[in-house]
Amino acid sequence: MEQKQNFEIIQMMAPGPKTVRGQTANIHVCKKNKKLVYCSSNIVIIRNLENFQEFQYYQGHRFPVTCAKFSPNGNWVCSVDEKLNVHVWDAIGENHMPKIQLEQFATGIVKDIAWTSDNQRVAIVGEGKEFFAKVFLIDTGSKVGDIGMIGKTLNTVDIRGPRPFRLACAGEEFTTNWYEGPPYKWKKTDKYNTSFVNCLRFSPDGLYFITVSSDKKIILFDGKDGTKLSELQNAHNGGILQCDWLNENEFVTSSADKTIKVWEISDNNIQEKNTLNVKEKPQILDQLLAVQSIDKDQLISLSFGGTFYFNKDIKNENFSYKSVEAHQNIVSAMVHSQDYLITGDLNGKILIWENGVGQIPNGSGHQDTKITKLALNESQSIVYSLSQKGDIKILDLKNKEFSKSYSFEKKVNNIFAVGENYLYILLDKSIEIWRDFESVNSIQLQQIDDPISLAASKDGQYIAVGNSRGKIQIFDEEKVIHQLNHMDFQITSLQFSQKFLYSGDSSGKMNVWDFKEGKSMTQRWSMHSNRVEQILIQDQYIFSVSQDNRVILWDENSLEKISDIKNVHTNQIFSACLSSDGHIFTAGNDWLIKKLKYVKNLNQK
Incomplete structure (x- = not known):
């Protein structure tokens, strides 16, 4: 019997960025192209801000990626993985071809990236031993100056847009460091903070830069010489984790206090314009770890729980917002009802998907535990979920809520x-x-x-x-x-x-x-070379899904292989399910969910 890899990917659901409680999350908006870039597992996601379900991804890294950032013109992305490999690659073309790949180039885990406005130089900062930062040319990888006088991890870096380029960085020493160049040389270090400085950004016109920190301070500096202009204490009720400029004199901040604030610079002083509460009764998962402006009246933020919030009319009391959910880890279990795809991950999050959009069910779900099994009743109205802790929850699909929960002594x-x-x-x-x-x-x-x-x-x-x-x-x-x-x-x-x-x-x-x-x-x-994760059956067709990154289709009548679907994900498949219309859904170690159309003699829409 002829055996072909006869399938196509007809839909993908993007994962969200990995988040850590109380730490800045790395997301970045290209205002020119209206795109968002962030890291998920060992891939880098680029999402269309005007159609958030539309996305592309770069899979050139072999290890988990810690940071990624667009160039100012939006044509390139620089990304760095856990093994300190730096990639600069094409953000426009579908194949995302790399311009340069520098192996083990970084000095430690990279926490932030900055570009010069001419799109020629990149600064990377983070952990290290002797050095905590590097600046290099993207054409050759050559070092541009010496970012010295640092003794602890750097959390943030930025480069002034207008010439002359100035570089500022800050981090766990509670200090802000100022460099002039290129080639960059240290000029001064200021210590105005009593805790970690989490984010530092120059204004678009280069007149100012601001720092935000875990001690709840916002500090305003002169963008030309690094002189401190003013300071605002207790700007939030919790540590301030990220900031971004809306225009030349307005900016936004996100905080562990679960709010976003809009600020204005007037006479070198910082004045609050609005506070955005995205939830009435926020919980720990609602800490806002990142915020990026899309334009002067619109922004996107990210919570610790992985929820993206789109806020419009942010300077008005009656601002609008919508939320988008995503998994932040491997999807470990899935089932498909007549109307929905239901998925559960290693963190215990369960999502109900309709037309590619995920929704968290109402009620009390699983917390911080792997979802090991999802089971669907015959009428497809109830999903039973089992966690690694051994508790079973009942998910009512009609009302999209958890209705019951059971725990066992055994x-x-x-x-x-x-x-x-x-x-x-x-x-x-x-x-x-x-x-x-x-x-x-x-x-x-x-x-x-x-x-x-x-x-x-x-x-x-x-x-x-x-x-x-x-x-x-x-x-x-x-x-x-x-x-x-x-x-x-x-x-x-x-x-x-x-x-x-x-x-x-x-x-x-x-x-x-x-x-x-x-x-x-x-x-x-x-035929498989690794663990068989699932066996799925539809009519006379048998599907075996394996961690060897393959889905094999068998014919029950002949007990022979019909088709071998290879390299569905970047490495391994961990869960899969069938829909009644003849499609297969898979989830892999790249955190992606893929919907496949395959084999012509199956009943497909």
């Missing part, structure tokens, strides 16, 4: 939904059967230790349990009818069709079983 290893109102719950020593959220039966497990995987036939008559040592038990109702030996690896996935039971393991091997007779129908499919 470890919960897996769950499986059967029919309209049954849920099978796999514990270490038993399978608990629930109907309408109440326990109605318990099947005791014998001669199978460390059970980890679970599946049931559509009518619930047959149940399969797999363990960490390659053993599978098949139950007919409550009675064990077969004990199968798959391989000596973890049984990571089980799935019943009308005819067979399919099993996959942690080594990438699969098997097809006649579950009524208890015999293997194949000599073990061994």
